[in-house]
Amino acid sequence: MKEKEKREPGLPELPLAGGEKVVMRFAPNPNGAATLGSTRGIIVNSEYAKMHDGKFILRFDDTDPVLKRPLLEAYDWYLEDCAWLNAEPDEVVVASERMDLYYKYAEELLKKGVAYVCFCPAETFKQYKDHKRPCPHRAADIEANMGCWKKMLNGAYEEKGAVLRIKTDMASADPALRDWVALRILKRAHPRVGDKYVVWPTLDFESAIEDHLLGITHIIRGKDLMKSEKRQRFLYDHLGWKYPTTMVWGRIKIQEFGKLSTSELRKRIENGEYEGWDDPQLPTLKALRRRGFQPEAIRRFFISIGVTQTDIAVSMKNLYAENRKAVDALASRYFFVRNPKEMKLKDGLSFVAKALKHPSKEDYREIRTGNTVYISGDDFAKLKQGQRIRLKFLCDVEIEQIEPLVANVIETPAEGEISIIQWAPSEGIKVVVKKPGGTDEGIGEPLIASELGNVVQFERYGFVRIDSVVKKETGKEVVAYFTH
């Protein structure tokens, strides 16, 4: 009989070899701030490490100073992001600081005769590859290869002048597997280590060496890197190493953002199309943090998505749902009206509304107003003469005329169906809300300014994080970032 236990919803089980300590890694290129895609890597890898009382390593795969050039600030950003997500790495490794290691193994491979220095231009090599033929350099003896390798390191060759290839099988049925490049020449200063090196390892080489040296037990990698494993296995065989267990996940696309690469994001930010890496329009962790998303919600969101090989397109709605659960209990309620319209309260002088800060807590806020209040443009558009509505926590009114808007205060509140709307007081403050889709402007109650840094709910509008309060000649102005 087989036992099918009900598992808690969560990540699929990690294939365990038994007895070994689990070591996971997340290995980004710090060429920009962490995106939602990188966040998935942080969450899932660290989660597996936690589940098995293992180790979580953050490794910066920053070995391309040209095409995917690292951004100096981004190293710290990743550290901050990990900390914020409660996924602090047990160890941090920077590839560009461990170049000697890669050189050492390159030499070892040359000595074993399983690697060679190749001088073919890319196009020429492709010809050999397509015809399953070895290029002439493959047959060079060890002495000659060592000599060429030294010259590579000394800068004797120009960029693209020579590469170091790993011998695999030039007749492999899969063209993607034939003698791949392990190290190449790049004569451009690296943001972190300067111009100390001219020979740089490719990702396939660097990450293969590191995964072994760091004792990584499980690798989770994108489907696009599936062939990397097959390439790297040749290297592991040459060196007599055991390859880690691998899991593969498909591409993730966030429906609301489409596909934006880090390089593309960086280009647009540098062009001034966005305010920065934390612009609320961007799918970066920094942006979500500024918008007031809770780390726990982000964690649950990515865990619910799991690890499957299918390419997926998930909606932010799932994240909103998780975040709502996290934020609803702690967000105080306030009134904010977008595109305000003034409403004159006839026969009124001044009012003090006693309003609940949260529907399930006995905690009140006061809103003082004169005989005018503001309602939102959206609500205004639906008003009809003679209609009764309730200004929440204040009073019921009957609309006497629309333009200009005048209403009579009704002493006895209506029974039954009546629409209830939020309002802003005569001495309200200006509020600007930055949203993924643009900016809303309006008026809110003055107490909003006291919630700096907090996530609050603007009733009938949504959750926002109070980002800053700026003093202007016209008075205080609140800038809020829209959560959802």
Add this chain to the structure above:
RNA sequence: GCUCCGGUAGUGUAGCGCGGCCAAUCAUUUCGGCCUUUCGAGCCGAGGACUCGGGUUCAAAUCCCGACCGGAGCACCA
């Protein structure tokens, strides 16, 4: 051209290695109801899927073959 991988409700996901307990799990979305101290909140309820065609079998989401669809690799990118 060569090679590899995948396809369960609108969207994710469980189940698939060891076929029956699957008239298929959970979440989200959608719809309806309740609440009216808001709501995009909460509570209750409903709807909605095994890509297709063959085969094996008493029995197939699960095993086999084929088709179709989708993604990826064949970079001196990560």
